Each structure stands twice: as C-alpha cells, then as structure tokens.
Amino acid sequence: MYSGFPSGLFVDDVSADSSAEFPxxxxxxxxxxxxxxxxxTLLKSSLADALRRIRLHDQLLPLLKQQLISGPASVGCTGTRPTRIHCQCLSARHHRTPSEVLCPCPDEPELFWQHEGDLHDIREVPQMLDQIGIWGVCGPGQHLGLFVVFLGPFVSSFCGQSIKMFIRGRPITMYIPSNIQNYEDLKMEPPSERLELDWVYGYRGRDCRANLYFLPTGEAVYFIACVIVLYHINNRTQRHYRKHTDCVRCLTLHPDKVRVASGQTAGVDKDGKPLQPCVHIWDSTSLVTLQQIAFLCVIDDSNEHMLSVWDCNKGTKHAEIKSTNEAVFAVEFNPSDSTNIITCGKSHVYFWTLSAGQFTKKQGIFGKYKKPKFIQCFVFSLTGDVLTGDSEGNILTWGKSAADIKTLGKGAKETFQIMRQTRAHEGSVFTLCTLQGGALLSGGGKDRKIIRWSADLAPERECEIPEKFGAVRTIADVDGEELLVGTTRNAVLRGTFSDGFVAIVQGHVDEMWGLATHPSQNIFLTCGHDRQVCLWNTEEHKLDWCISLEYGLCADFCPNGSVVSVGLSTGRWMVLDLLTREVVSESTDGNEQLSVMRYSPDGSFLAVGSHDNFIYIYNVTESGRRYTRFGKCNGHSSFITHLDWSKDGKYIMSNSGDYEILYWDIAAGCKLLRNRFESKDREWASYTCVLGFHVMGVWLEGSDGTDINALCRSHSERVVAVADDFCKVHLFQYPCPKPKAPSHKYEGHGSHVTNVCFTHSDSHLLSMGGKDMCILQWKVIGGGGMVDSRERLASGSSTSTSSPEPATS
Incomplete structure (x- = not known):
C-alpha cells in the first residue's frame, strides 16, 4: 500500500496574488x-548597568582588600568584638561610599562567606576577590549572613531580611515577608494540581495547504501549533494527537482512511542546536503511533527540497534525490501506478519514476500554453490524467504523449504535456478535490469561490465564501454533498452549495498578546496583531463575537463584568460593552504601545501601563463607562511590562523592561514608595508580575530576563501558571520563592507562549501562543484541600529540606 505525503513545508505568501496581503x-x-x-532599550539598560558595576568594582576592590588584610574577622561567636568591616550595600538607584556607615544592624556583625556549600573564613576572601563579585547585604541579628549561589546569569543571594536575584547582571532585591521565620528551610514541591488539554482553538490555514481531512468516525482532522486536532463535527468534541514536539506543517491521510502521517518542522533544542524534521505515522482511532505503511513519500524544506521514499515497516530510506531548488507545494503517489510520483511547485510539474531504488525525472512541458508562476495543487482523474491548479486561475489536464521524433530526433521518449486548459478562477486555484464518480471541486484564492465540475470539466455549481474568512485553502468531502473548507484566515467552514457555509473552527491570523478572563462568566477575550478583538466561550468552545480594531496588546474586564478595556499599539485604549460590542469610552495615553490594563479589585480605578515608562491611573464611574484621569506613576526607567493591585485597592506593584520592581501608593496621589521593605507583607489581589519574592522560583537557571513572558496566580492562590519563551506552559506551587522550584511542564504550543490566565473559578487555564496563533484551554485537575498561601509559607519555613529537581509531565 502506498500513500502520498503532501509536503506543506513552504510559505504561502509567495503564491498569494491578492493585494490584501500587503497591509x-x-x-x-x-x-x-x-x-x-x-x-x-534592554541592551542600553544592560550596558549602563554593566558599566556602573565595573566602575564600582574598580573603586571598591582595592579598599576591601586593604581592609580585609589589615583587619580579619573571625568566624563564629568568640566572645570578643571582631574588627568592623564596612560593607557596600548596592541597589539600582543609590550607591554609598565605603566611608559611610553602611550596616544598619544594631549589633556588630561577624562576617563570613559561603561558596559551594562550604563556610570560609573572611580572611580567605582576598584570594577570591578577583574571581567573584563583591555584594554586601545586611540584616539584623548577631551575624551578617552572606550567601551567594552561583547559577550562571541567574544569581541569588540571601540575607536576614531580603533576597537578591540577578538578571543580566542587575541585582533585584526582594524583601522576605514577616511570616517566614527561616527562608533557607522553605520546602518547594510541585503542585498537586495538574493540567489536561481540554480544547484547542484555531486552525493553521494561512501558510499551509492540504491539511484538512474527514474521517469515517465523523471527525475532521487538522493541525495547529504542535497539536493535531480530531474534531467531531456533529458531537462537537475534540481528541488530540500530541506526540509532536515542534510545529506541524503537513498532513496526509492513508487510503484506508484510518492511518495518518504528519510532519513537523525542523526546530532547535533548548541549547539552540538544530533538530531534524520528523514524520509521525499514527492510528486516528486509537491515537497510537505506528509504522505500518509500506512506503511514504516526503519532501523536506531544505534548499534542494530532497525527495525521499521511506519503507516504514523497516524504518529505512528506500530512495532519495534532489528535486529542485524552487519551492515545492505538493507530492503524491499515482494511485494507479505506485512507481510514479508527481511533484509540483514554482513553475514546474515533475513526473518521477522509482525503479530499483533510483529516481528518473521528466518535466511537464507547457508547450504553447503560458507557464504559470506557481502550480499550487494537483489531483488524479479517474482516467489517470493529472489535473493541476495554478496561479493563473487555470486547471490544466496533463497526459502522456508519444515521442515527437521530428522535433526531438531519433530515440526520443514519451513526454508529459498539457492536453487541455480550463479557465476556473480569477486569481489562483488553491486546491482541488475529487469526488466519487469523477466530479471535481476547485477552490479559488482571489475570488473565494468553490466550483463543482463534472468529470469532463464542465462547471455545474458554485458558491462564494464570506470575505471575512479569507480565500479557500483546502476542501474535504464529507458525503458528496456536504463539504469542509479550510481558509487562509485560519477558519474551518462547514456547509453545502445550497445552504452556504458557516464557521465551525475559527482563530486569530497573527501574533496574539492580549488575554483576559471574565470575573464571573466562562468567557475570555483575546487580541493581537491581526487587529481582531475576539470573545470566546469556554463551555461551548466557540467564538461569541469578533470586532476589528487596531493592534490589541492587552485587555482586562471590569470587576462588574459588563465592560472590557483593550489597550492598543498606538497608546489608545477603548472600553467595549460586552452585549452591544459598542465602544463606550476611549482615551489616549502617549503615543507608544500599551502593555497592561488592570482594574482595581473594586473597579474604582483603572491602571494603564505604557511603553513610555508611565502608569496612567483613571477614576472609573458609571459602572465602568466613564473614565477621568486621576494621576500618573512616574519613576520607571523602562517600559512597563506587568502590574498588580493590592487587595485593598490602594497600592500597585509594577515591573518594567529593565527588571525593576516598584511600589506605588495610589491613594496618596500615585506616590512612589521609596522604602520597598514596607510592602513585603502587602497582599495582592492578583499576581501577574513576573518579578517578585513570591514567584522568584519560576525563573530557571541561566534565564536572561526575557525567558518568561507572563504568569498568573490562581484565584485560590494555590498555583501559578507561567508562559515561557520556549513554547512551554509551567505550573508551579504558589508561592515559590526559592530558586529551582519544581513544576509541571506542558507542551503543545509551537511558538513563544505570550500569555496565560485562569478562568474565574480556576477550573481551566488558558494559554496563548505568539506566532502559532493558537489558544489552548487546559483543564485544572487534582489539588486537595484549600491551604492558604501564607499558611503554606509559614509551615514550610519550619521544616528543613532540600528542593527537589523540577518535575515535568
């Protein structure tokens, strides 16, 4: 048994002839x-910080050497007062000279240092000063404890009242809450809660083709990101094949309508090393990975577009050859002659013969017909002819013809030539689909038409899909009358020529960033670079409505649930009524993109974080329909990335692009709180800031500050979900204030995960991919009794244990 495998590894915008792609x-x-x-901006900040540290190091090093050599301190309690050692306290904003009294401790400290688990006398330090950085930290009590853990770019140091982590060389100080008696004895465990993939929103049609099939089980099979979805079109349920580790780019169905072959793109591992692309063959009934197809034909996306045939029973490559340097769009075995393979792509149709492990190639001859720029697709007719669809809007019928001895000379062989040209569409023919009885379906790009043709290519019926869904990308036959249509705007339509088509799968068509869940209903809102703002229903797994705005980058629901605010890329933000979808309020803050919108817990304030380094505060009245400027938080030295309100609605905690953590007293007129120590016990209504004591453990060893895009604490305050830059979603225990905190790790996205958010009841978690344009809905399972996060911290600090290695699932 032979099965063709459409390549799919190409970029479709080379063949799109619609001017709509230019915007x-x-x-x-x-x-x-x-x-x-x-x-x-980040590079400038890092460079300035590095230069500051170098200057400080040069000034401090000689003095510390002199002091340490002349006045050594003993280790331990000796009963005598040791020689006082001046310590240099460093922060991002204030530097003090060694002549100042820098240790505010009431008692004289004894100084020691710890490296790789061993305690050393301070007199050993001079020999090490050239190898380590000098960071002094102070705390009350008898000892000045200085613990330095070297973790590459990520370094944490602990003293009595605070802990520091270092990102790109920048120290970030976080103060330890009062209820923690012994930070070193805190126990970090993976959460008892776990995630289970519940639903996948979206379909990849914008830059892939031939990726939608209908199975005898009543399911449509298609892919997006790293997940292949089997969607039952009547029961509206999903199953998922999840063995792929990178973006799926191509798909084909075996003639038995059960076995499926799917190919993923070549990616890179966590260290940036290139990985090989791979093909999975699996059973669509059991979702078990198989290797039970005799031969599989594959074309890769290398410069030579290597054509290979694999013996899957043996797991060996049967034959391989360079096909062409031009783009290849499709490959298929001839169903009536398993030694023949056809490929098509940019300005070519090739007819291959496989014999004794060797390929021979014949190029289709266009002759008197104009050679199109692209051959987009092909199918086989019942008579054995090859029908191709091209970028000129024609269907070409190809057949064998006897050798032209007069033109080509004696010994000339038979050729493949165009037997007939049929005008089909205005613009490209993106897909062809054969029906039982020999009828043919064609799908157009520019005209968005689906046309049914008789066996002799006479047009019988046609219809046009709505413009909002884009062009026809691929067609799957359901029962000869009903059809499934994949479109270039990432939708799957279902319908007939008589009744028209409706969307059963929809998604975004560009990178997404904005995500917000409703405070009391099972709905959520998304927005992104495709200028679409979409409201989704998590129970019915469908799109409730979608409107067009500018680039949407952030959003938040008003606590009363009646309106939602959306921040745009131009500094504008709008407030939408959920029922009418009308804009009830609109304002502009600066001319740079907005990165975060956050209502206070009672809904009386709205905080707007911008890339102009300011946080704008608005009074909210009339149930979220009226907004007046209250003040502006000015103090960050880089763009705002995240912010959260305190539970009493009086304070804000914020992060910025240069890794600052600042606190603001909003009730006092948006005042910057200089003494961050005072905020260590403050309770926060939400926790989305990626930098903070309670979430310090989510940062992996070697993190550079951009590895985590977003995080979200559950409403129960039991777990925190993390969206990272490596296509993963993590679930940590909350709080997780120690490095190397263990977590559960989940795959499925094929691009950086831009945002995560729990639903109002914590029953589900939503994660959103960037370039993969995919929304994954995870069901939260497990998790025993309710334990307050503050109790967990207090109880954990009384038991001594070492943190286990991160767990993955």
Whole structure:
C-alpha cells in the first residue's frame, strides 16, 4: 500500500496574488520594528548597568582588600568584638561610599562567606576577590549572613531580611515577608494540581495547504501549533494527537482512511542546536503511533527540497534525490501506478519514476500554453490524467504523449504535456478535490469561490465564501454533498452549495498578546496583531463575537463584568460593552504601545501601563463607562511590562523592561514608595508580575530576563501558571520563592507562549501562543484541600529540606 505525503513545508505568501496581503506585510514590519526598538532599550539598560558595576568594582576592590588584610574577622561567636568591616550595600538607584556607615544592624556583625556549600573564613576572601563579585547585604541579628549561589546569569543571594536575584547582571532585591521565620528551610514541591488539554482553538490555514481531512468516525482532522486536532463535527468534541514536539506543517491521510502521517518542522533544542524534521505515522482511532505503511513519500524544506521514499515497516530510506531548488507545494503517489510520483511547485510539474531504488525525472512541458508562476495543487482523474491548479486561475489536464521524433530526433521518449486548459478562477486555484464518480471541486484564492465540475470539466455549481474568512485553502468531502473548507484566515467552514457555509473552527491570523478572563462568566477575550478583538466561550468552545480594531496588546474586564478595556499599539485604549460590542469610552495615553490594563479589585480605578515608562491611573464611574484621569506613576526607567493591585485597592506593584520592581501608593496621589521593605507583607489581589519574592522560583537557571513572558496566580492562590519563551506552559506551587522550584511542564504550543490566565473559578487555564496563533484551554485537575498561601509559607519555613529537581509531565 502506498500513500502520498503532501509536503506543506513552504510559505504561502509567495503564491498569494491578492493585494490584501500587503497591509499584512506592512503590519509585520511594524511589529518587527517595535520588537527591535524594545531590544535596543534592554541592551542600553544592560550596558549602563554593566558599566556602573565595573566602575564600582574598580573603586571598591582595592579598599576591601586593604581592609580585609589589615583587619580579619573571625568566624563564629568568640566572645570578643571582631574588627568592623564596612560593607557596600548596592541597589539600582543609590550607591554609598565605603566611608559611610553602611550596616544598619544594631549589633556588630561577624562576617563570613559561603561558596559551594562550604563556610570560609573572611580572611580567605582576598584570594577570591578577583574571581567573584563583591555584594554586601545586611540584616539584623548577631551575624551578617552572606550567601551567594552561583547559577550562571541567574544569581541569588540571601540575607536576614531580603533576597537578591540577578538578571543580566542587575541585582533585584526582594524583601522576605514577616511570616517566614527561616527562608533557607522553605520546602518547594510541585503542585498537586495538574493540567489536561481540554480544547484547542484555531486552525493553521494561512501558510499551509492540504491539511484538512474527514474521517469515517465523523471527525475532521487538522493541525495547529504542535497539536493535531480530531474534531467531531456533529458531537462537537475534540481528541488530540500530541506526540509532536515542534510545529506541524503537513498532513496526509492513508487510503484506508484510518492511518495518518504528519510532519513537523525542523526546530532547535533548548541549547539552540538544530533538530531534524520528523514524520509521525499514527492510528486516528486509537491515537497510537505506528509504522505500518509500506512506503511514504516526503519532501523536506531544505534548499534542494530532497525527495525521499521511506519503507516504514523497516524504518529505512528506500530512495532519495534532489528535486529542485524552487519551492515545492505538493507530492503524491499515482494511485494507479505506485512507481510514479508527481511533484509540483514554482513553475514546474515533475513526473518521477522509482525503479530499483533510483529516481528518473521528466518535466511537464507547457508547450504553447503560458507557464504559470506557481502550480499550487494537483489531483488524479479517474482516467489517470493529472489535473493541476495554478496561479493563473487555470486547471490544466496533463497526459502522456508519444515521442515527437521530428522535433526531438531519433530515440526520443514519451513526454508529459498539457492536453487541455480550463479557465476556473480569477486569481489562483488553491486546491482541488475529487469526488466519487469523477466530479471535481476547485477552490479559488482571489475570488473565494468553490466550483463543482463534472468529470469532463464542465462547471455545474458554485458558491462564494464570506470575505471575512479569507480565500479557500483546502476542501474535504464529507458525503458528496456536504463539504469542509479550510481558509487562509485560519477558519474551518462547514456547509453545502445550497445552504452556504458557516464557521465551525475559527482563530486569530497573527501574533496574539492580549488575554483576559471574565470575573464571573466562562468567557475570555483575546487580541493581537491581526487587529481582531475576539470573545470566546469556554463551555461551548466557540467564538461569541469578533470586532476589528487596531493592534490589541492587552485587555482586562471590569470587576462588574459588563465592560472590557483593550489597550492598543498606538497608546489608545477603548472600553467595549460586552452585549452591544459598542465602544463606550476611549482615551489616549502617549503615543507608544500599551502593555497592561488592570482594574482595581473594586473597579474604582483603572491602571494603564505604557511603553513610555508611565502608569496612567483613571477614576472609573458609571459602572465602568466613564473614565477621568486621576494621576500618573512616574519613576520607571523602562517600559512597563506587568502590574498588580493590592487587595485593598490602594497600592500597585509594577515591573518594567529593565527588571525593576516598584511600589506605588495610589491613594496618596500615585506616590512612589521609596522604602520597598514596607510592602513585603502587602497582599495582592492578583499576581501577574513576573518579578517578585513570591514567584522568584519560576525563573530557571541561566534565564536572561526575557525567558518568561507572563504568569498568573490562581484565584485560590494555590498555583501559578507561567508562559515561557520556549513554547512551554509551567505550573508551579504558589508561592515559590526559592530558586529551582519544581513544576509541571506542558507542551503543545509551537511558538513563544505570550500569555496565560485562569478562568474565574480556576477550573481551566488558558494559554496563548505568539506566532502559532493558537489558544489552548487546559483543564485544572487534582489539588486537595484549600491551604492558604501564607499558611503554606509559614509551615514550610519550619521544616528543613532540600528542593527537589523540577518535575515535568
């Protein structure tokens, strides 16, 4: 048994002839420009911090050497007062000279240092000063405890009242809450809660083709990100094949309608080393991975587009050859002659013969017909002819013809030529689908039409899909009358020529960032670079409504649940009524993109975080429909990334692009709290800031500060979910204030995970991919009794244990 395997490893915008793609390209360039500007800002901040540290190190090193050599301190309690050692306390904003009294401790400290688990006398320090950084930290009590743990770019140091972590060389001080008696004895465990994939929103149709099939089980099979979805079109249920570890780019169905082959793109491992692309063959009934197809034909996406045939029973490569340097769009075995393989792509149709492990190639001859720029697709007719669809809107019928001895000379062989040209669509023919009895379906790009043709290519019926869904990407036959249609705007439609088509699967068509869940209903809102703001229902797993705005980058629901605010890329933000979808309020703060919107717990204030380094505070009245400027938080030296309100609605904690943690007294007029120690016991209504004592353990060893895009604490305050830059979703115990905290890790996204958010009841977690345009809905399972996070910290600090290694699931 032979099965063809459409390559799918290509970028479709090379073949899109619609002018509608030019705004998309311009939008992509704007996004890239903004990302580059953000990176430049971070680089400037890191460079300035590095230069500051170098200058400080040069000034401090000789003096410390002199003091340490002339006045050594003993280790332990000796009963005598040791020689006083001046300590240098460093922060991001204030530096003190060694002549100042820098240790506020009431008692004279005894100084020691710990390296790799061993205690050393301070007199050993001079020999090590050239190898380690000098960071002095102070705390009350008899000893000045200085613990330094070297973790590459990520370093944490602990003293009596605070702990520091270092990102890109920048020290970040976090004060330990009063209820923790012994930080070193805190016990970190993976949470008892786990995640289970419940639903996948979206379909990848924008840049892939031939990726939608209908199974005898009543399920449509398609892919997005790293997940292959089997969606029952009548029962509206999903199953998922999840063995892929990177983005799936191609899919084919065996003639037995049970076995499926799916290919994933070549990616990189966690160290950046390239990985090989791979193909999985699996049973669509049991979702078990198999290798029971005799031969499988694959074309990779290398420069030579290697054509290979695999003996899957043996797991060996049967034959391989370079096909072409041009883009290849499809490959298929001839169903009537298993030694013949056809490929098509940019300006070519090749007819391959496989014999004794060797390929021979014949190129289709266009002759008197205009050679199209792209051959997009092909199928086999009942008579054995090959029908191709091209970028000129034609269906070409190819057949064998006898050798032209007069033209080609004696010994010329038979050729494959165009037997007939049929005008089909305005613009490209994106897909062809054969029906039982020999009828043919074609799908158009620019005209968005689906046309049914008789066996002799006479048009019989046609319909046009709505413009909002884009062009026809692929067609799957359900029962000869009903059809499934995949579109270029990432939707799957279901319908007939008589009744029209409705969407059964929808998704975003560009990178997503904004995510918010409703405070009391099972709905959530998303927005992104495709200028779409979408409201989804987590129970019915469907899109409730979608409207067009500018680039949406952040959002938040008002606590009363009647309106939602959306922050845009231009500094504008809008407030939408959930029922009418109308804009009830609109304002502009600066001219840079907004990164976070957050209502206070009682809904009386709205905080707007911007890339202009300010947080704008608004009074909210009339049930979220009226907004007046209350004040502005000015103090960050880089763009705002995250912020949270205190439970009493009086204070804000915020993070910025240069890794600052600042606290603000909003009730006192948006005043910056200089003494961050006073905020260590404050309780927060939400926890989305990626930097803070309670979430310090979510940062992995070697993190550079951009590895975590978002996090969200559950409403029960038991767990925290993390979205990282490596396509993973993590679930940690909350709080997790110690490095190397263990977690459960989940795969499924094929791009950086941009956001995560729990539903109002904590029954589900939503995660959102960036470039994969995928929303995953996870069911939260497990988790015994309710334990307050403060009790967990207090009880954990009384038991001594070492943190286990991170757990993955």
């Amino acid at each position: 998309d390209r311009a939008s992509m360039m704007e996004v890239r420009l903004q990302a580059q500007e953000d990176e430049i």
